[in-house]
Amino acid sequence: MAEISAFKAKPPVGTDPLGASSEGASLYELIREDIIEGRLAANERLVVADLARQHGTSTNPVREALQLLRGEGFVTFVPNRGARVRPIDQDFVRDIYEIGVLIEPALTRWFVNMATAEDIAELERIQGLIEENNFADTLLHSELDTAFHTVMYQRHYNRHAAELWWKHREVLRAVSRRFNFTLARRAAIMREHRELIAHVKAGKADEAAELIARHVEGSGRHILEHMRARNAARAG
Amino acid sequence: MAEISAFKAKPPVGTDPLGASSEGASLYELIREDIIEGRLAANERLVVADLARQHGTSTNPVREALQLLRGEGFVTFVPNRGARVRPIDQDFVRDIYEIGVLIEPALTRWFVNMATAEDIAELERIQGLIEENNFADTLLHSELDTAFHTVMYQRHYNRHAAELWWKHREVLRAVSRRFNFTLARRAAIMREHRELIAHVKAGKADEAAELIARHVEGSGRHILEHMRARNAARAG
DNA sequence: CGCTGCCAGATCGTACATTGTTTGTAGAAA
DNA sequence: TTTCTACAAACAATGTACGATCTGGCAGCG
Numbered sequence: 001m002a003e004i005s006a007f008k009a010k011p012p013v014g015t016d017p018l019g020a021s022s023e024g025a026s027l028y029e030l031i032r033e034d035i036i037e038g039r040l041a042a043n044e045r046l047v048v049a050d051l052a053r054q055h056g057t058s059t060n061p062v063r064e065a066l067q068l069l070r071g072e073g074f075v076t077f078v079p080n081r082g083a084r085v086r087p088i089d090q091d092f093v094r095d096i097y098e099i100g101v102l103i104e105p106a107l108t109r110w111f112v113n114m115a116t117a118e119d120i121a122e123l124e125r126i127q128g129l130i131e132e133n134n135f136a137d138t139l140l141h142s143e144l145d146t147a148f149h150t151v152m153y154q155r156h157y158n159r160h161a162a163e164l165w166w167k168h169r170e171v172l173r174a175v176s177r178r179f180n181f182t183l184a185r186r187a188a189i190m191r192e193h194r195e196l197i198a199h200v201k202a203g204k205a206d207e208a209a210e211l212i213a214r215h216v217e218g219s220g221r222h223i224l225e226h227m228r229a230r231n232a233a234r235a236g
Numbered sequence: 237m238a239e240i241s242a243f244k245a246k247p248p249v250g251t252d253p254l255g256a257s258s259e260g261a262s263l264y265e266l267i268r269e270d271i272i273e274g275r276l277a278a279n280e281r282l283v284v285a286d287l288a289r290q291h292g293t294s295t296n297p298v299r300e301a302l303q304l305l306r307g308e309g310f311v312t313f314v315p316n317r318g319a320r321v322r323p324i325d326q327d328f329v330r331d332i333y334e335i336g337v338l339i340e341p342a343l344t345r346w347f348v349n350m351a352t353a354e355d356i357a358e359l360e361r362i363q364g365l366i367e368e369n370n371f372a373d374t375l376l377h378s379e380l381d382t383a384f385h386t387v388m389y390q391r392h393y394n395r396h397a398a399e400l401w402w403k404h405r406e407v408l409r410a411v412s413r414r415f416n417f418t419l420a421r422r423a424a425i426m427r428e429h430r431e432l433i434a435h436v437k438a439g440k441a442d443e444a445a446e447l448i449a450r451h452v453e454g455s456g457r458h459i460l461e462h463m464r465a466r467n468a469a470r471a472g
Numbered sequence: 473c474g475c476t477g478c479c480a481g482a483t484c485g486t487a488c489a490t491t492g493t494t495t496g497t498a499g500a501a502a
Numbered sequence: 503t504t505t506c507t508a509c510a511a512a513c514a515a516t517g518t519a520c521g522a523t524c525t526g527g528c529a530g531c532g
Contacts, residue, residue: 047514058486060296063516064303071307080492080515095396102338160331164400283482294518299484316483316524 027055028065035074035085036174042087046075072167090227093175096168097220103161104153104216105209108196111152112205120200122151127193135186142173148193172223179226188218263291264301271310271321272410278323282311308403326463329411332404333456339397340389340452341445344432347388348441356436358387363429371422378409384429408459415462424454 031051034040051062066083069075075083086092111119126148133140146169156162181189192215199208267287270276287298302319305311311319322328347355362384369376382405392398417425428451435444 049514059515060299060485063296063300064484067300067303068307071304071309073307081494082515091393092396095394098342098394099339099397099400102342103335106334106338157327158331158334160328161335164335285482295483296517296519300516317526318483 026065027057027061028068030055031062031065032069032072032074035069036088036171037177038088038174040085042085042089044085046083046085048082088171088175090224090231093172093223093227094220096171097216097223100165100168100172100216100220101213103165104149105213107153107156107158107161107165108212109205109209110156112200112203112208114155115200119151120197123148123197123200126151127197130193131190135181138180139177141181142177145189146173172219176223176226179223182222185218185222189215192218262301263293263297264304266291267298267301268305268308268310271305272324272407273413274324274410276321278321278325280321282319282321284318324407324411326460326467329408329459329463330456332407333452333459336401336404336452336456337449339401340385341449343389343392343394343397343401344448345441345445346392348436348439348444350391351436355387356433359384359433359436362387363433366429367426371417374416375413377417378413381425382409408455412459412462415459418458421454421458425451428454 031040031046040046046066048059048062048066051066052059055062066075066077070077070083074086076086077083126144130141130144130148133144135141149165149169153162153165192211196208196211196215199205199211267276267282276282282302284295284298284302287302288295291298302311302313306313306319310322312322313319362380366377366380366384369380371377385405389398389401428447432444432447432451435441435447
C-alpha cells in the first residue's frame with residue numbers, strides 16, 4: 001500500500017507550486033478544493049468575511065486567494081458585488097475535455113518519440129496496478145490513471161500545454177470522483193491503455209496519438225453522460 | 237478612419253470582463269499592459285509599495301491585482317519574497333503558438349460549417365481593409381488581423397477555447413508589435429487569408445482547418461525568428 | 473576569512489474607514 | 503387590502519493604515 005500511495009496524484013514537475021501564502025494548506029488550496037469537490041455549490045456567493053471567519057484568518061488573505069482563483073477561472077467577480085463560484089456544469093466539462101482531445105494527442109506523439117525503456121516499464125507497472133485494482137477502489141483508479149498519463153506528459157517541453165492539461169485533469173477528476181464507471185467504459189479503458197503501451201513500444205506515434213484522442217473523447221463523453229443522468233434524476 | 241477604429245481589437249463576446257476594480261483602467265489592466273508590452277522587464281521584481289505609490293493607491297489593490305495576474309500566469313510568486321514578472325521568452329511564445337496550432341483549426345472547422353453570408357461579407361470587408369493598409373501601419377494591421385480571426389471564433393460554443401485563444405493572441409500581439417513583417421510573411425498572410433475566405437465560401441471545413449494550422453504555425457515561427465534575431469543582436 | 477547578530481526593506485496579516493448595494497419597512501396611492 | 507415608492511438601516515466590497523514577520527545584506531567580531 002505504501003507502494004500505491006506513491007501514486008497520490010501530483011502535478012507534473014515544473015508546474016508552478018504558485019507559492020502558497022503561508023503554511024501547509026494555503027487558503028487558496030482550501031477554497032479551490034471546496035469548489036472543485038463541489039462542497040461549494042455552483043454560483044454560490046463567496047462572502048469574504050464569512051470565509052475569513054471560517055478559516056480563522058482576516059479578510060485580506062481571503063481576498064487575495066479569491067483573486068488568484070479568479071485568475072484561474074474558478075470564481076467570477078462582479079464589481080462591488082463580490083465573488084461567486086463558477087459553475088462546473090456540462091458546458092464547462094465539455095469545453096475542457098474537447099480542448100484535451102486537441103492537445104493530448106500532440107503531447108502523446110512527442111512522448112512516443114522520446115520514451116525510454118524506464119518510461120515504458122513505469123507505464124506497464126502502473127497499468128499492472130490499475131488492472132490489479134480493477135476499479136474496486138474508484139478513487140485509487142483515478143489516481144493511478146492520472147499517474148499513467150502524467151508519466152507521458154511530465155517531461156514534455158511545452159510546459160504551458162502540460163500545465164493546461166493538468167489543470168483540466170484536476171477538474172475532470174473531481175467531477176467524476178463521485179461517478180462509477182460503466183462496464184463498457186471499464187473495458188474501453190483497459191483495452192486502450194494496453195493498446196497505447198503497445199504503440200509506445202513499437203514507436204507508432206501517429207497511432208498512439210489517434211488512440212489518445214479517442215481515449216480522451218470517450219472519457220469526456222462518459223463523464224458528460226453521468227452528469228446528464230444525475231441532472232435528469234434531480235429534475236425527475 | 238472612424239470605420240477603422242471600429243476594429244480596435246477587443247475580446248470575443250462572452251469573454252469575462254473579469255470585473256474591473258473601480259474606474260476605467262483598473263490597476264490589474266495597467267500592470268498587465270506594462271508586463272505584456274515589455275515596459276516591465278522579464279523577471280523584474282514587483283514591489284507592492286512601489287507599485288502602490290506609482291499608481292496613487294494603497295497596497296491592498298496592488299496585492300489583489302498581482303494575485304489575479306498570478307492566476308493568469310503573468311507573474312510568479314515566491315512566498316515571503318514577492319512577485320516577479322514572468323519572462324515572455326522564446327519558450328513561452330513557442331508554447332502558446334503551438335497550442336494555437338492545435339486549437340485554432342478546430343475553431344475554424346466549426347466556423348466554416350456555421351458561417352453566414354454576413355460573416356463572409358465581414359471577413360471580406362476586413363480583408364479589404366488589410367489589403368488597403370498593406371502593412372503600411374503595422375499596428376493597424378495587427379488590429380485588423382485580430383479582428384479577422386475574431387469574426388471566426390467569437391461565436392464558437394466552446395467559450396473556454398475561445399478565451400484561451402484570445403489570451404494567447406494578446407500576448408503574441410504584444411510581443412510582435414515591435415517587429416516588422418518580412419516580405420515573405422506579408423505575402424503568405426495575404427495569400428492564406430484569401431485562400432481561407434475561398435474555403436469558407438466553398439464550405440471546405442477540413443481544408444480551412446489545415447490552412448489555419450499552417451497560418452498559425454507560420455505566424456509563430458515568424459515571431460520566434462524575430463525574437464532570435466533581436467536576442468542575437470543584443471548578445472552580439 | 474568566516475561566522476554571528478543586527479538592521480533595513482518588503483511581505484504578510486489585522487484592524488478599521490469608506491463606499492456601494494441590498495433589503496426591509498413604513499407610508500401613500502389605487 | 504394591495505401595491506408601489508421612498509427611505510433607512512444592515513450588509514458587504516473596496517480602500518487605507520499599521521503592526522508583525524520574514525529575508526537578505528552588512529558590520530563587527532572571533
